[in-house]
Amino acid sequence: MTRWHRPLLLMSAIMAVLAVISLFGVFLDHRVLDGLPIWLKPLKFTLSFVAYGLTWAWLLSLRRTAQRLSWLLGSVMAIACVVEITVIISQVIRGRHSHFNFSTALDSSLYALMGTTVMVLMLTNLAAAFLVLFERQATPADTWAIRIGLVVSAAGLAVAILMLPPTSAQLADTTAAVLGAHSVGVPDGGPGLSLLGWSTTGGDLRVPHFFGMHALQVLPLLALLTRGIRDQVVRLRLILIAGAGYTGLVALVTWQALRGQPLVRPDALTLGVAGLLVAGMAVAVPLCLLPRRGRVSPVTVEPVADVRESATVEA
Incomplete structure:
Protein backbone atom coordinates (compact mmCIF):
# COMPACT_ATOMS: atom_id res chain seq x y z
CA MET A 1 0.00 0.00 0.00
CA ARG A 136 -10.99 5.01 -9.85
CA GLN A 137 -11.29 3.67 -6.31
CA ALA A 138 -12.25 0.24 -4.99
CA THR A 139 -15.95 0.68 -5.77
CA PRO A 140 -18.07 3.20 -7.71
CA ALA A 141 -19.53 4.46 -4.42
CA ASP A 142 -16.07 5.25 -3.05
CA THR A 143 -15.08 6.89 -6.32
CA TRP A 144 -18.09 9.19 -6.42
CA ALA A 145 -17.93 10.04 -2.72
CA ILE A 146 -14.41 11.36 -3.28
CA ARG A 147 -15.28 13.08 -6.57
CA ILE A 148 -18.28 14.95 -5.18
CA GLY A 149 -16.37 15.78 -2.02
CA LEU A 150 -13.51 17.24 -4.08
CA VAL A 151 -15.80 19.44 -6.18
CA VAL A 152 -17.89 20.74 -3.26
CA SER A 153 -14.77 21.27 -1.15
CA ALA A 154 -13.16 23.33 -3.92
CA ALA A 155 -16.33 25.42 -4.16
CA GLY A 156 -16.32 25.95 -0.40
CA LEU A 157 -12.69 27.03 -0.53
CA ALA A 158 -13.53 29.47 -3.33
CA VAL A 159 -16.20 31.14 -1.17
CA ALA A 160 -13.29 32.90 0.56
CA ILE A 161 -12.88 35.02 -2.59
CA LEU A 162 -16.29 36.61 -1.87
CA MET A 163 -14.89 37.96 1.40
CA LEU A 164 -12.10 39.97 -0.23
CA PRO A 165 -13.88 42.94 -1.89
CA PRO A 166 -14.42 46.01 0.36
CA THR A 167 -17.97 46.64 1.53
CA SER A 168 -19.84 49.76 0.44
CA ALA A 169 -19.31 51.29 3.88
CA GLN A 170 -15.57 50.66 3.65
CA LEU A 171 -15.40 52.20 0.19
CA ALA A 172 -17.21 55.29 1.44
CA ASP A 173 -14.70 55.69 4.26
CA THR A 174 -11.40 56.80 2.75
CA THR A 175 -9.64 56.27 6.09
CA ALA A 176 -10.86 52.70 6.56
CA ALA A 177 -8.11 50.42 7.86
CA VAL A 178 -10.13 47.26 7.25
CA LEU A 179 -10.98 46.25 3.67
CA GLY A 180 -13.03 43.11 3.13
CA ALA A 181 -15.42 41.23 5.39
CA HIS A 182 -16.94 37.83 6.06
CA SER A 183 -20.23 39.31 7.27
CA VAL A 184 -22.91 40.48 4.81
CA GLY A 185 -25.23 43.36 5.63
CA VAL A 186 -23.62 44.03 9.03
CA PRO A 187 -20.09 44.94 10.15
CA ASP A 188 -17.71 42.19 11.23
CA GLY A 189 -17.37 41.72 14.96
CA GLY A 190 -21.06 41.96 15.89
CA PRO A 191 -23.08 39.41 17.87
CA GLY A 192 -22.26 35.85 16.89
CA LEU A 193 -22.70 32.21 17.79
CA SER A 194 -20.67 30.98 20.74
CA LEU A 195 -17.32 29.44 19.77
CA LEU A 196 -18.01 29.62 16.02
CA GLY A 197 -18.54 33.37 15.99
CA TRP A 198 -20.88 33.24 12.98
CA SER A 199 -23.02 36.37 12.83
CA THR A 200 -26.49 36.21 14.39
CA THR A 201 -27.57 39.58 12.95
CA GLY A 202 -26.50 39.29 9.30
CA GLY A 203 -25.19 36.93 6.67
CA ASP A 204 -21.85 35.22 7.22
CA LEU A 205 -19.78 33.74 4.39
CA ARG A 206 -17.83 31.63 6.85
CA VAL A 207 -20.85 29.32 7.01
CA PRO A 208 -20.73 28.06 3.39
CA HIS A 209 -16.91 28.21 3.54
CA PHE A 210 -16.98 25.78 6.48
CA PHE A 211 -19.64 23.40 5.17
CA GLY A 212 -18.18 23.39 1.66
CA MET A 213 -14.60 22.67 2.69
CA HIS A 214 -15.56 19.79 4.95
CA ALA A 215 -17.49 17.93 2.25
CA LEU A 216 -14.14 16.27 1.63
CA GLN A 217 -14.37 14.61 5.04
CA VAL A 218 -18.14 14.08 5.29
CA LEU A 219 -18.78 12.22 2.02
CA PRO A 220 -15.80 9.81 2.11
CA LEU A 221 -16.66 9.11 5.76
CA LEU A 222 -20.23 8.30 4.70
CA ALA A 223 -18.85 5.95 2.05
CA LEU A 224 -16.81 4.25 4.75
CA LEU A 225 -19.84 3.90 7.02
CA THR A 226 -21.87 2.26 4.21
CA ARG A 227 -19.22 -0.38 3.45
CA GLY A 228 -21.49 -2.96 5.09
CA ILE A 229 -24.07 -2.64 2.28
CA ARG A 230 -23.36 -5.54 -0.07
CA ASP A 231 -25.47 -4.26 -2.95
CA GLN A 232 -23.08 -1.78 -4.55
CA VAL A 233 -25.79 -0.30 -6.77
CA VAL A 234 -27.83 0.69 -3.70
CA ARG A 235 -24.70 1.96 -1.98
CA LEU A 236 -23.78 4.08 -5.00
CA ARG A 237 -27.28 5.54 -5.13
CA LEU A 238 -27.11 6.46 -1.45
CA ILE A 239 -23.77 8.23 -1.98
CA LEU A 240 -25.11 10.13 -4.99
CA ILE A 241 -28.21 11.19 -3.04
CA ALA A 242 -26.06 12.27 -0.08
CA GLY A 243 -23.75 14.15 -2.45
CA ALA A 244 -26.68 15.94 -4.07
CA GLY A 245 -28.15 16.79 -0.66
CA TYR A 246 -24.85 18.11 0.69
CA THR A 247 -24.29 20.17 -2.46
CA GLY A 248 -27.78 21.58 -2.06
CA LEU A 249 -27.03 22.45 1.59
CA VAL A 250 -23.85 24.35 0.65
CA ALA A 251 -25.70 26.20 -2.12
CA LEU A 252 -28.52 27.04 0.30
CA VAL A 253 -26.33 28.47 3.06
CA THR A 254 -24.31 30.42 0.47
CA TRP A 255 -27.50 31.96 -0.91
CA GLN A 256 -28.72 32.66 2.60
CA ALA A 257 -25.46 34.39 3.56
CA LEU A 258 -25.35 36.52 0.40
CA ARG A 259 -28.86 37.73 1.22
CA GLY A 260 -27.56 39.07 4.54
CA GLN A 261 -29.45 36.49 6.56
CA PRO A 262 -28.08 34.80 9.71
CA LEU A 263 -27.86 31.02 9.66
CA VAL A 264 -29.98 30.77 12.83
CA ARG A 265 -32.69 33.18 11.63
CA PRO A 266 -33.90 31.90 8.25
CA ASP A 267 -36.88 33.60 6.65
CA ALA A 268 -39.90 31.80 5.15
CA LEU A 269 -38.27 31.55 1.71
CA THR A 270 -35.11 29.95 3.10
CA LEU A 271 -37.17 27.56 5.22
CA GLY A 272 -39.27 26.66 2.18
CA VAL A 273 -36.23 25.81 0.06
CA ALA A 274 -34.71 23.87 2.96
CA GLY A 275 -37.98 21.96 3.31
CA LEU A 276 -37.93 21.04 -0.38
CA LEU A 277 -34.36 19.82 -0.03
CA VAL A 278 -35.21 17.66 2.98
CA ALA A 279 -38.35 16.35 1.30
CA GLY A 280 -36.41 15.41 -1.81
CA MET A 281 -33.91 13.48 0.30
CA ALA A 282 -36.70 11.83 2.30
CA VAL A 283 -38.29 10.55 -0.91
CA ALA A 284 -35.09 9.60 -2.71
CA VAL A 285 -33.54 7.48 0.04
CA PRO A 286 -36.47 5.00 0.47
CA LEU A 287 -36.84 4.73 -3.32
CA CYS A 288 -33.22 3.71 -3.78
CA LEU A 289 -33.65 1.03 -1.11
CA LEU A 290 -36.61 -0.60 -2.87
CA PRO A 291 -35.83 -4.04 -4.35
CA ARG A 292 -35.02 -3.83 -8.04
CA ARG A 293 -37.17 -5.81 -10.42
CA GLY A 294 -35.62 -9.08 -11.47
CA ARG A 295 -32.81 -8.85 -8.96
CA VAL A 296 -31.55 -12.29 -8.06
CA SER A 297 -28.65 -11.52 -5.73
CA PRO A 298 -26.85 -8.47 -4.46
CA VAL A 299 -24.36 -6.95 -6.86
CA THR A 300 -20.80 -6.76 -5.65
CA VAL A 301 -17.92 -4.96 -7.25
CA GLU A 302 -14.40 -6.28 -7.05
CA PRO A 303 -11.70 -3.79 -6.01
CA VAL A 304 -9.71 -2.20 -8.80
CA ALA A 305 -6.36 -3.96 -9.05
CA ASP A 306 -3.23 -1.91 -8.49
CA VAL A 307 -1.50 -1.51 -11.85
CA ARG A 308 1.87 -2.09 -10.20
CA GLU A 309 0.71 -5.46 -8.85
CA SER A 310 -0.62 -6.40 -12.30
CA ALA A 311 2.69 -5.54 -13.90
CA THR A 312 4.54 -7.69 -11.34
CA VAL A 313 2.32 -10.69 -12.02
CA GLU A 314 2.74 -10.34 -15.78
CA ALA A 315 6.51 -10.09 -15.43
Whole structure:
Protein backbone atom coordinates (compact mmCIF):
# COMPACT_ATOMS: atom_id res chain seq x y z
CA MET A 1 0.00 0.00 0.00
CA THR A 2 1.27 3.48 -0.89
CA ARG A 3 2.30 5.52 2.10
CA TRP A 4 0.36 8.61 3.11
CA HIS A 5 1.93 11.93 2.16
CA ARG A 6 4.54 12.61 4.86
CA PRO A 7 4.80 16.44 4.64
CA LEU A 8 1.02 16.70 5.04
CA LEU A 9 1.11 14.28 7.98
CA LEU A 10 3.85 16.40 9.56
CA MET A 11 1.81 19.55 8.96
CA SER A 12 -1.21 17.93 10.61
CA ALA A 13 0.90 16.97 13.63
CA ILE A 14 2.20 20.55 13.94
CA MET A 15 -1.36 21.87 13.71
CA ALA A 16 -2.50 19.44 16.40
CA VAL A 17 0.17 20.78 18.76
CA LEU A 18 -0.76 24.37 17.91
CA ALA A 19 -4.43 23.53 18.50
CA VAL A 20 -3.58 22.45 22.05
CA ILE A 21 -1.58 25.65 22.60
CA SER A 22 -4.48 27.71 21.21
CA LEU A 23 -6.91 25.91 23.50
CA PHE A 24 -4.78 26.85 26.49
CA GLY A 25 -4.70 30.39 25.11
CA VAL A 26 -8.50 30.54 25.05
CA PHE A 27 -8.65 29.82 28.78
CA LEU A 28 -5.48 31.54 29.99
CA ASP A 29 -5.32 34.65 27.80
CA HIS A 30 -8.30 36.86 28.63
CA ARG A 31 -7.86 39.21 25.68
CA VAL A 32 -10.89 39.59 23.42
CA LEU A 33 -11.05 40.54 19.74
CA ASP A 34 -14.40 41.21 18.02
CA GLY A 35 -16.18 39.98 21.13
CA LEU A 36 -14.51 36.55 21.15
CA PRO A 37 -11.43 35.11 22.88
CA ILE A 38 -8.45 36.18 20.80
CA TRP A 39 -7.06 32.61 20.59
CA LEU A 40 -10.32 31.20 19.22
CA LYS A 41 -9.40 31.95 15.59
CA PRO A 42 -6.10 30.00 15.61
CA LEU A 43 -7.88 27.18 17.45
CA LYS A 44 -10.48 26.91 14.70
CA PHE A 45 -7.90 27.19 11.92
CA THR A 46 -5.53 24.60 13.41
CA LEU A 47 -8.31 22.06 13.91
CA SER A 48 -9.48 22.64 10.34
CA PHE A 49 -5.93 22.23 9.04
CA VAL A 50 -5.54 18.95 10.95
CA ALA A 51 -8.57 17.53 9.12
CA TYR A 52 -7.46 19.08 5.83
CA GLY A 53 -3.92 17.70 6.05
CA LEU A 54 -4.96 14.18 7.06
CA THR A 55 -7.58 14.03 4.31
CA TRP A 56 -5.17 15.11 1.57
CA ALA A 57 -2.39 12.87 2.91
CA TRP A 58 -4.80 9.97 2.40
CA LEU A 59 -6.19 11.17 -0.95
CA LEU A 60 -2.75 11.59 -2.49
CA SER A 61 -1.84 8.05 -1.38
CA LEU A 62 -4.59 6.82 -3.72
CA ARG A 63 -2.73 8.07 -6.79
CA ARG A 64 -1.28 5.33 -8.97
CA THR A 65 0.25 7.69 -11.52
CA ALA A 66 1.95 11.12 -11.42
CA GLN A 67 3.13 10.38 -7.90
CA ARG A 68 5.99 12.89 -8.01
CA LEU A 69 3.62 15.67 -9.02
CA SER A 70 1.21 14.57 -6.28
CA TRP A 71 4.03 14.70 -3.73
CA LEU A 72 5.02 18.20 -4.90
CA LEU A 73 1.45 19.52 -4.74
CA GLY A 74 0.92 18.05 -1.29
CA SER A 75 4.16 19.58 -0.05
CA VAL A 76 3.14 23.02 -1.33
CA MET A 77 -0.22 22.63 0.45
CA ALA A 78 1.54 21.78 3.70
CA ILE A 79 3.88 24.79 3.46
CA ALA A 80 1.02 27.16 2.60
CA CYS A 81 -0.97 26.01 5.65
CA VAL A 82 2.03 26.49 7.94
CA VAL A 83 2.68 30.00 6.59
CA GLU A 84 -0.97 30.98 7.02
CA ILE A 85 -1.22 29.79 10.61
CA THR A 86 2.12 31.45 11.40
CA VAL A 87 0.69 34.81 10.31
CA ILE A 88 -2.54 34.25 12.25
CA ILE A 89 -0.75 33.34 15.49
CA SER A 90 1.74 36.20 15.05
CA GLN A 91 -1.15 38.65 14.84
CA VAL A 92 -2.83 37.07 17.86
CA ILE A 93 0.35 37.58 19.87
CA ARG A 94 0.38 41.23 18.73
CA GLY A 95 -3.32 41.57 19.56
CA ARG A 96 -4.18 42.48 15.97
CA HIS A 97 -6.61 41.30 13.29
CA SER A 98 -5.01 38.89 10.85
CA HIS A 99 -7.65 39.25 8.11
CA PHE A 100 -8.59 42.37 6.10
CA ASN A 101 -6.21 44.47 8.22
CA PHE A 102 -4.47 47.42 6.54
CA SER A 103 -3.97 49.49 9.70
CA THR A 104 -0.17 49.66 9.44
CA ALA A 105 2.50 48.73 6.91
CA LEU A 106 3.29 45.58 8.90
CA ASP A 107 -0.36 44.56 9.13
CA SER A 108 -0.77 45.11 5.38
CA SER A 109 2.36 43.08 4.61
CA LEU A 110 1.29 40.18 6.80
CA TYR A 111 -2.19 40.13 5.30
CA ALA A 112 -0.71 40.27 1.79
CA LEU A 113 1.57 37.33 2.65
CA MET A 114 -1.38 35.37 4.00
CA GLY A 115 -3.47 36.25 0.94
CA THR A 116 -0.69 34.99 -1.33
CA THR A 117 -0.44 31.70 0.53
CA VAL A 118 -4.21 31.27 0.38
CA MET A 119 -4.18 31.73 -3.41
CA VAL A 120 -1.30 29.24 -3.69
CA LEU A 121 -3.25 26.81 -1.50
CA MET A 122 -6.37 27.20 -3.65
CA LEU A 123 -4.48 26.62 -6.91
CA THR A 124 -2.58 23.58 -5.62
CA ASN A 125 -5.83 22.25 -4.12
CA LEU A 126 -7.49 22.50 -7.54
CA ALA A 127 -4.55 20.85 -9.30
CA ALA A 128 -4.45 17.99 -6.78
CA ALA A 129 -8.22 17.62 -6.96
CA PHE A 130 -7.99 17.34 -10.74
CA LEU A 131 -5.46 14.51 -10.41
CA VAL A 132 -7.51 12.57 -7.86
CA LEU A 133 -10.84 13.30 -9.56
CA PHE A 134 -10.26 10.81 -12.37
CA GLU A 135 -8.76 8.06 -10.22
CA ARG A 136 -10.99 5.01 -9.85
CA GLN A 137 -11.29 3.67 -6.31
CA ALA A 138 -12.25 0.24 -4.99
CA THR A 139 -15.95 0.68 -5.77
CA PRO A 140 -18.07 3.20 -7.71
CA ALA A 141 -19.53 4.46 -4.42
CA ASP A 142 -16.07 5.25 -3.05
CA THR A 143 -15.08 6.89 -6.32
CA TRP A 144 -18.09 9.19 -6.42
CA ALA A 145 -17.93 10.04 -2.72
CA ILE A 146 -14.41 11.36 -3.28
CA ARG A 147 -15.28 13.08 -6.57
CA ILE A 148 -18.28 14.95 -5.18
CA GLY A 149 -16.37 15.78 -2.02
CA LEU A 150 -13.51 17.24 -4.08
CA VAL A 151 -15.80 19.44 -6.18
CA VAL A 152 -17.89 20.74 -3.26
CA SER A 153 -14.77 21.27 -1.15
CA ALA A 154 -13.16 23.33 -3.92
CA ALA A 155 -16.33 25.42 -4.16
CA GLY A 156 -16.32 25.95 -0.40
CA LEU A 157 -12.69 27.03 -0.53
CA ALA A 158 -13.53 29.47 -3.33
CA VAL A 159 -16.20 31.14 -1.17
CA ALA A 160 -13.29 32.90 0.56
CA ILE A 161 -12.88 35.02 -2.59
CA LEU A 162 -16.29 36.61 -1.87
CA MET A 163 -14.89 37.96 1.40
CA LEU A 164 -12.10 39.97 -0.23
CA PRO A 165 -13.88 42.94 -1.89
CA PRO A 166 -14.42 46.01 0.36
CA THR A 167 -17.97 46.64 1.53
CA SER A 168 -19.84 49.76 0.44
CA ALA A 169 -19.31 51.29 3.88
CA GLN A 170 -15.57 50.66 3.65
CA LEU A 171 -15.40 52.20 0.19
CA ALA A 172 -17.21 55.29 1.44
CA ASP A 173 -14.70 55.69 4.26
CA THR A 174 -11.40 56.80 2.75
CA THR A 175 -9.64 56.27 6.09
CA ALA A 176 -10.86 52.70 6.56
CA ALA A 177 -8.11 50.42 7.86
CA VAL A 178 -10.13 47.26 7.25
CA LEU A 179 -10.98 46.25 3.67
CA GLY A 180 -13.03 43.11 3.13
CA ALA A 181 -15.42 41.23 5.39
CA HIS A 182 -16.94 37.83 6.06
CA SER A 183 -20.23 39.31 7.27
CA VAL A 184 -22.91 40.48 4.81
CA GLY A 185 -25.23 43.36 5.63
CA VAL A 186 -23.62 44.03 9.03
CA PRO A 187 -20.09 44.94 10.15
CA ASP A 188 -17.71 42.19 11.23
CA GLY A 189 -17.37 41.72 14.96
CA GLY A 190 -21.06 41.96 15.89
CA PRO A 191 -23.08 39.41 17.87
CA GLY A 192 -22.26 35.85 16.89
CA LEU A 193 -22.70 32.21 17.79
CA SER A 194 -20.67 30.98 20.74
CA LEU A 195 -17.32 29.44 19.77
CA LEU A 196 -18.01 29.62 16.02
CA GLY A 197 -18.54 33.37 15.99
CA TRP A 198 -20.88 33.24 12.98
CA SER A 199 -23.02 36.37 12.83
CA THR A 200 -26.49 36.21 14.39
CA THR A 201 -27.57 39.58 12.95
CA GLY A 202 -26.50 39.29 9.30
CA GLY A 203 -25.19 36.93 6.67
CA ASP A 204 -21.85 35.22 7.22
CA LEU A 205 -19.78 33.74 4.39
CA ARG A 206 -17.83 31.63 6.85
CA VAL A 207 -20.85 29.32 7.01
CA PRO A 208 -20.73 28.06 3.39
CA HIS A 209 -16.91 28.21 3.54
CA PHE A 210 -16.98 25.78 6.48
CA PHE A 211 -19.64 23.40 5.17
CA GLY A 212 -18.18 23.39 1.66
CA MET A 213 -14.60 22.67 2.69
CA HIS A 214 -15.56 19.79 4.95
CA ALA A 215 -17.49 17.93 2.25
CA LEU A 216 -14.14 16.27 1.63
CA GLN A 217 -14.37 14.61 5.04
CA VAL A 218 -18.14 14.08 5.29
CA LEU A 219 -18.78 12.22 2.02
CA PRO A 220 -15.80 9.81 2.11
CA LEU A 221 -16.66 9.11 5.76
CA LEU A 222 -20.23 8.30 4.70
CA ALA A 223 -18.85 5.95 2.05
CA LEU A 224 -16.81 4.25 4.75
CA LEU A 225 -19.84 3.90 7.02
CA THR A 226 -21.87 2.26 4.21
CA ARG A 227 -19.22 -0.38 3.45
CA GLY A 228 -21.49 -2.96 5.09
CA ILE A 229 -24.07 -2.64 2.28
CA ARG A 230 -23.36 -5.54 -0.07
CA ASP A 231 -25.47 -4.26 -2.95
CA GLN A 232 -23.08 -1.78 -4.55
CA VAL A 233 -25.79 -0.30 -6.77
CA VAL A 234 -27.83 0.69 -3.70
CA ARG A 235 -24.70 1.96 -1.98
CA LEU A 236 -23.78 4.08 -5.00
CA ARG A 237 -27.28 5.54 -5.13
CA LEU A 238 -27.11 6.46 -1.45
CA ILE A 239 -23.77 8.23 -1.98
CA LEU A 240 -25.11 10.13 -4.99
CA ILE A 241 -28.21 11.19 -3.04
CA ALA A 242 -26.06 12.27 -0.08
CA GLY A 243 -23.75 14.15 -2.45
CA ALA A 244 -26.68 15.94 -4.07
CA GLY A 245 -28.15 16.79 -0.66
CA TYR A 246 -24.85 18.11 0.69
CA THR A 247 -24.29 20.17 -2.46
CA GLY A 248 -27.78 21.58 -2.06
CA LEU A 249 -27.03 22.45 1.59
CA VAL A 250 -23.85 24.35 0.65
CA ALA A 251 -25.70 26.20 -2.12
CA LEU A 252 -28.52 27.04 0.30
CA VAL A 253 -26.33 28.47 3.06
CA THR A 254 -24.31 30.42 0.47
CA TRP A 255 -27.50 31.96 -0.91
CA GLN A 256 -28.72 32.66 2.60
CA ALA A 257 -25.46 34.39 3.56
CA LEU A 258 -25.35 36.52 0.40
CA ARG A 259 -28.86 37.73 1.22
CA GLY A 260 -27.56 39.07 4.54
CA GLN A 261 -29.45 36.49 6.56
CA PRO A 262 -28.08 34.80 9.71
CA LEU A 263 -27.86 31.02 9.66
CA VAL A 264 -29.98 30.77 12.83
CA ARG A 265 -32.69 33.18 11.63
CA PRO A 266 -33.90 31.90 8.25
CA ASP A 267 -36.88 33.60 6.65
CA ALA A 268 -39.90 31.80 5.15
CA LEU A 269 -38.27 31.55 1.71
CA THR A 270 -35.11 29.95 3.10
CA LEU A 271 -37.17 27.56 5.22
CA GLY A 272 -39.27 26.66 2.18
CA VAL A 273 -36.23 25.81 0.06
CA ALA A 274 -34.71 23.87 2.96
CA GLY A 275 -37.98 21.96 3.31
CA LEU A 276 -37.93 21.04 -0.38
CA LEU A 277 -34.36 19.82 -0.03
CA VAL A 278 -35.21 17.66 2.98
CA ALA A 279 -38.35 16.35 1.30
CA GLY A 280 -36.41 15.41 -1.81
CA MET A 281 -33.91 13.48 0.30
CA ALA A 282 -36.70 11.83 2.30
CA VAL A 283 -38.29 10.55 -0.91
CA ALA A 284 -35.09 9.60 -2.71
CA VAL A 285 -33.54 7.48 0.04
CA PRO A 286 -36.47 5.00 0.47
CA LEU A 287 -36.84 4.73 -3.32
CA CYS A 288 -33.22 3.71 -3.78
CA LEU A 289 -33.65 1.03 -1.11
CA LEU A 290 -36.61 -0.60 -2.87
CA PRO A 291 -35.83 -4.04 -4.35
CA ARG A 292 -35.02 -3.83 -8.04
CA ARG A 293 -37.17 -5.81 -10.42
CA GLY A 294 -35.62 -9.08 -11.47
CA ARG A 295 -32.81 -8.85 -8.96
CA VAL A 296 -31.55 -12.29 -8.06
CA SER A 297 -28.65 -11.52 -5.73
CA PRO A 298 -26.85 -8.47 -4.46
CA VAL A 299 -24.36 -6.95 -6.86
CA THR A 300 -20.80 -6.76 -5.65
CA VAL A 301 -17.92 -4.96 -7.25
CA GLU A 302 -14.40 -6.28 -7.05
CA PRO A 303 -11.70 -3.79 -6.01
CA VAL A 304 -9.71 -2.20 -8.80
CA ALA A 305 -6.36 -3.96 -9.05
CA ASP A 306 -3.23 -1.91 -8.49
CA VAL A 307 -1.50 -1.51 -11.85
CA ARG A 308 1.87 -2.09 -10.20
CA GLU A 309 0.71 -5.46 -8.85
CA SER A 310 -0.62 -6.40 -12.30
CA ALA A 311 2.69 -5.54 -13.90
CA THR A 312 4.54 -7.69 -11.34
CA VAL A 313 2.32 -10.69 -12.02
CA GLU A 314 2.74 -10.34 -15.78
CA ALA A 315 6.51 -10.09 -15.43
